[in-house]
Amino acid sequence: MTERYDCHYCKESLFGKKYVLREENPYCVKCYESLYSNTCEECKKPIGCNTRDLSYKDRHWHEDCFQCFQCKRSLVDKPFSTKDEQLLCTECYSNEYSSKCHECKKTIMPGSRKMEHKGNSWHETCFTCHRCQQPIGTKSFIPKDNHNFCVPCYEKQFAMQCVHCKKPITTGGVTYREQPWHKDCFLCTSCKQQLSGQRFTSRDDFAYCLNCFCNLYAKKCASCTTPISGLGGSKYISFEERQWHNDCFNCKKCSVSLVGRGFLTERDDILCPECGKDI
Numbered sequence: 001m002t003e004r005y006d007c008h009y010c011k012e013s014l015f016g017k018k019y020v021l022r023e024e025n026p027y028c029v030k031c032y033e034s035l036y037s038n039t040c041e042e043c044k045k046p047i048g049c050n051t052r053d054l055s056y057k058d059r060h061w062h063e064d065c066f067q068c069f070q071c072k073r074s075l076v077d078k079p080f081s082t083k084d085e086q087l088l089c090t091e092c093y094s095n096e097y098s099s100k101c102h103e104c105k106k107t108i109m110p111g112s113r114k115m116e117h118k119g120n121s122w123h124e125t126c127f128t129c130h131r132c133q134q135p136i137g138t139k140s141f142i143p144k145d146n147h148n149f150c151v152p153c154y155e156k157q158f159a160m161q162c163v164h165c166k167k168p169i170t171t172g173g174v175t176y177r178e179q180p181w182h183k184d185c186f187l188c189t190s191c192k193q194q195l196s197g198q199r200f201t202s203r204d205d206f207a208y209c210l211n212c213f214c215n216l217y218a219k220k221c222a223s224c225t226t227p228i229s230g231l232g233g234s235k236y237i238s239f240e241e242r243q244w245h246n247d248c249f250n251c252k253k254c255s256v257s258l259v260g261r262g263f264l265t266e267r268d269d270i271l272c273p274e275c276g277k278d279i
């Protein structure tokens with residue numbers, strides 16, 4: 001007499017019938033599907049033993065139900081994306097959610113390389129110099145009038161040339177006497193220090209920092225002997241080919257200021273009327 005081979009759940013004989021083993025226990029197809037089959041996300045019906053069970057992130061589909069939410073094409077063995085738990089083929093996802101190229105207006109497909117600048121995106125092959133049409137890639141570029149230019153083309157077409165070195169000025173130029181200079185080229189004629197960002201003056205069309213100009217050309221105060229620049233509205237006193245800083249124009253004896261007052265001279269000295277009355 002042969003040993004019985006029954007369903008582990010309903011105990012009906014499995015002799016001559018299909019069955020499924022689970023943890024070494026046999027089940028008839030009906031009991032197995034009732035107990036263990038997954039429910040399809042799309043049609044909400046059980047996924048039977050005779051059909052392929054496709055799963056993604058603990059969710060399950062019949063093979064025929066595993067399709068793009070928008071175009072309904074099968075996604076079996078094809079790449080796909082998800083949005084709000086909906087399955088989308090690569091094309092539908094790209095058309096709906098991917099960036100559009102600023103140049104050709106076509107979709108930039110997921111996984112392809114794109115270039116971005118100020119909120120706009122380009123295919124790598126569309127991100128080109130407006131002048132030479134060569135791809136810019138990761139090289140430096142300069143935007144102008146809604147177009148992008150590689151640095152050499154921009155310099156040829158738009159950049160001013162420094163009056164000193166004759167090279168293009170791309171950033172941070174200085175204008176002096178209506179002529180353009182690089183900041184690094186606009187220097188004091190005497191000490192060669194950069195003049196950009198500080199006060200300066202000129203003589204015979206040559207630019208000087210204030211220190212050099214005063215040391216070279218300014219008259220000296222008759223009292224303290226330091227230069228009198230006369231720049232920036234600073235005041236000074238001039239008398240008989242001699243000059244004084246306002247603060248230095250004082251009585252030699254009592255040191256009272258003589259600015260706006262009468263005074264007397266004794267040789268190289270200046271005196272207030274009170275001190276000079278005994279002369």
